Amino acid sequence: MFKTESRNPATYESEKITPTVSEKTVQSQHFSSPIARIESVSPADLTAAVQDDLACYASISEKCNIGATMKIPISGGWVFASILSIRTREAGQALELAMTFVGAIQDGVFARGVDTFPAVHAPVYLASDEDQRHLYQQSGHDCIRIGTVYPSPDVPAMLNIEKLLSRHFSVLGSTGSGKSCTLALMIHKLVESCPQAHVLILDPHNEYAKSFETMGEHFNTENLSLPYWLMNFEEHIEIFVGRELTDRDSDIDILKRCLFSARKASAAEHSLSRLTVDTPIPYKLTDLLRALEEEIGRLEKAENTQPYLRLKAKIEELRSDRRFAFMFSGLLVQDSLHDLVSRLLRFPVEGRPVSTLDLSGIPSEIVDVVVSLISRLVFDFSMWSRKAGASTPLLLVCEEAHRYVPHHSSGDKRLQSARKSLERIAKEGRKYGVSLGLVSQRPSDLSEAILSQCGTVISMRMNNERDRKFVENTMPEGASHFLRLLPSLQNQECLVSGEGSACPLRVRLDYLDIPYQPASNDLDFASLWRHDLPDTHNTIHQTLRAWRRGIR
Secondary structure, three states: OEEOOOOOHHHHOOOOOOOOOOHHHHHOOOOOOOOEEEEEEOOOEEEEEEOOOHHHHHOOOOOOOOOOEEEEEEOOEEEEEEEEEEEEOOOOOOEEEEEEEEEEEEOOEEEEOOOOOOOOOOEEEEOOHHHHHHHHOOOOOOEEEEEEEOOOOOOEEEEEHHHHHHOOEEEEOOOOOOHHHHHHHHHHHHHHHOOOOOEEEEEOOOOHHHHOOOOEEEEOOOOOOOOHHHOOHHHHHHHHOOOOOOOOHHHHHHHHHHHHHHHHHHHHHHOOOOOOOOOOOOOOHHHHHHHHHHHHHOOOOHHHHHHHHHHHHHHHHHHHOHHHHHHHOHHHHOOOHHHHHHHHOOOOOOOOOEEEEEOOOOOOOOHHHHHHHHHHHHHHHHHHHHHOOOOOOEEEEEOOHHHOOEOOOOOOOOOOHHHHHHHHHHHHHHHHOEEEEEEEOOHHHEOHHHHOOOOEEEEOOOOOHHHHHHHHHHOHHHHHHHHHHHHHOOOOEEEEEEOOOOOOEEEEEOEEOHHHOOOOOOOOHHHHOOOOOOOHHHHHHHHHHHHHHOOO
16 A cells, blocks of 8 residues: 555664764764854754865765754754755855754653753764654654655654644645645554544545545445434524524524424433433424424514514425435434444444545535534534543544634624534544544635644645745744745655654655545646547536536
C-alpha cells in the first residue's frame, strides 16, 4: 500500500546523544570543523556566519539548505535550529544563516522549546541523520509514520496517535495541494496500527469511498436512512422554519408546542418520565400535522393562521419530495437508532473500521442539518456510553469544514446548527473520546475558535496570503516561522506542527498507491478534448436520467 522504507521507531528508544560542551569532542562527530559560528541570539531565533568562503559552503550546500537542521552545543547537551534563510553579507562573500529554534536535547532527553541558549560565537554543526532521529523520533507502537523529515530521505516523520487524536487535528492547503491524499494516508496508517478503530468521514464530494473500499463501509442517500425524529429542536427549526429567523418568532413558538405534543404521543411506548422537545424518541409526522390542525381550530381570527399554514405546507413538502426520502419517508417512524449507530459508527468493526458518508446527494437545503445531526449523534453517543461505563473513542473527519463551521460574522444571526455541533466536539470532545479532524482549502473562512482547538496543524502549500496569516494566528507552540515555507512546498509535502509531532517538521509524505488514493483528481482537459465521446447519445441519456433521479 505504501512505498516507504520501513523503520521500527522502537529501535530509537534506547539511543541517546551523548551531551558535551567540548568543541574538540563535537568536532570528531560528522565534521572536522564547524560550518558557522553564532553571531546573535534572541528568544525565538538566531543568526550565524558561515566560517569559510562560498567555495567551501558549496561543498555542503546539498544538505545545508532552507529547512535543514543545525545543532549548537550548550551546557549539558545540544540546541537544534532550522534554517529559515541564507544570504550573502553586504561586507563580503561570507554567508549568513537565519535560523529558528526547534528544541533541545539535554542529558539525553528531548524537550520542546529552549531554556539554555547558546553563546555568541558558539560553533554550529549540520545535524546528522542520527541526530535528527533522536530529535524527531516518536518512539513506540503508538506512533505512525507519514513520511520523511526534509531534507533527509532516511529520517522518519512520526505522529503520536494519542496526541494527534486527543487534541484534534486539521489538514489545510490550497486546492490541488494534496489534502485528500494526505488525509487518506493518515487514516490508512491509523487503521493499519489500530485495526479496531472507529472512523467516520463526512465526504461532500464522494472522494473517499474508493480509498477505503476494502476496509470501510460507504453510505449515501440510497442505503442510509436518517430518522427525522432524531433532530433536536434547533435542527427542526432550521428545516421547518428556515435559517433566517427575522419575524419568525410565532412560527418557532407554534413548532415548539406542536413538536412537544407529537413527541408526547409516543412517550408512553418508551416509559419516559421526563420529556422535552429534544428527546430523541420516534414520533409521527401525522401527529405533528394533527397538532397543527388542532391549534388552528382554536384560533378566533383567520388572519392568524399564516404561520400555521406555512409550517403545514413545509412538512407536507418534505414528505412528498423524494429527494428527502432518506430522512422523511414513512418507514423512519420506527426506532432505528440502534441500527444507525451500529452501522455508521462501526459496532462491531468486522474488518471495516472506516465509514464514509457521501453528502453529495443530499439536497443543499438540509445538508447542514444532516451534518449537525451526525456530529451530535457521534458526540452524544460517546458522552452517554462513557457514563454507562463502555466508552469507545471515535474519530469524526469533516471535509470542506469551512462550509459547516464558517468564520463568525458579528452581523450573522442565522441558525447554524452544524457549527454548534462541531464546536461542541472541538471544545468538549476530548473528555468523552471524540476526536475531530478538519480539512479545508480556505482556512481564513473557517471558524478561528474551532481551528484554534486543533492541537496538530498539517499545512500543505498555501498561496493565499490571507489564509497564511489566518493559520499563523492559530499555529500551536509559536511555529509561525515555518509558514514562510508554505508557498514553496511541493505536492506531497507538508508542514506539521503541534502536539502530534515531537517538534515542527517539514515532511515529504510517503506515497500512497493508486488504488488507495481518493477519487479527487481533476479531469484532464487537453487529453479529453482530443477525442470525442464514443456514444454521445447514450452518454447524454444516462446523464439526464441520473440528473432527474437526483443521483450525483
